Amino acid sequence: MTKRASDVSVSPPRRRNKYIVAPLVLIAANVVLFALFFVWPAVIGLVYSFTNYTGVGAFQFIGLDNYHNLFGDSTFYDALTRTLLYAVLFVPLNFALALLAANLVVNKHAKGASVARVIFFIPWLLSPIVVGVLWRWLFGENFGLVNYVIEKLGGSAVPWQSNADLSLLVVVMAASWAWTGFSMLLFIAAIKNVPVSYYEAASLDGAGPWRQFVSITLPSIAPTSFIVILLNTINAMKEYPVFVALNNGGPGTSNNLMVQYIYETGFKRGQIGYASAASFVLMLILMAVAIIQLIVNRRVENR
Helix, strand or coil: CCCCHHHCCCCCCCHHHHHHHHHHHHHHHHHHHHHHHHHHHHHHHHHHCCECCCCCCCCCECCCHHHHHHCCCHHHHHHHHHHHHHHHHHHHHHHHHHHHHHHHHHCCCCCCHHHHHHHHHHHHHCCHHHHHHHHHHHHCCCCCHHHHHHHHCCCCCCCCCCCHHHHHHHHHHHHHHHHHHHHHHHHHHHHHCCCHHHHHHHHHCCCCHHHHHHHHHHHHCHHHHHHHHHHHHHHHHCCCHHHHHHCCCCCCCCCCCHHHHHHHHHHHCCCHHHHHHHHHHHHHHHHHHHHHHHHHHHHHHCC
8 A cells, every 4th residue: 555645754864963963062062161261260260359269278258358458459550550551552553553564465566465464474473472582682771782773873772671661662562563463464354355446436536545545444444443453452451471571570560560460469479369359350351341342343333
């Protein structure tokens, strides 16, 4: 007896299971890694911030004492102020250098653009420690190349390391030099996605290169600019290795940023609980910066 077609149950092809299981396995692996290396340390750090933990032995819960003491600590405010100043100097300089480099290498009249792109990108491949050492050789007060040239030209040696403001400025230049390549690549990708017809129409209307850059390029790459500013801001607020390699946050402790303050408090003074509280304050500041920039970016895009 022949079965009707409606009576025959059709089982789904077995290949579909592969498309269900494989993504779940990949997602599960990432969830486990994220929980293991990000969520769990964050939870432990939050717990420690309410304790008097010193790194060894047992600890006691002391409530909000660490946070109360932190907001009365002038050293904490000095580190936070210096960190914000560093970010205010670093982010615009890096943004300008990266945007300038990107426009130069994508210009149709530029020669050797591929070589220039590699040269600009090489500093980003270097370790921050190496970057700090290189710039220390350049701006050392007694042995630096820059002061040697200045003195040969008849000038006086500049106190690049013993003056706190000049010392911070050298770190800003070194970090901007190292990060320009990464930001430049983001800008190159964004500029190349701007339709050429926009520039052709603007040329027919008599717009010059500067007018085209302001009216076409900048608005078209606004989302990428937002990403660059956000990443650079977060990177600046967490800067540590370049400072340590270049001047160790000096002279003295005048250029100790937040991460260096947290490191020395936690690992050199054995105040893990207190350092954990400072870490969470820094995390809240970074989250606030990210949220504010996200809101501003959405308002710009909705115009």
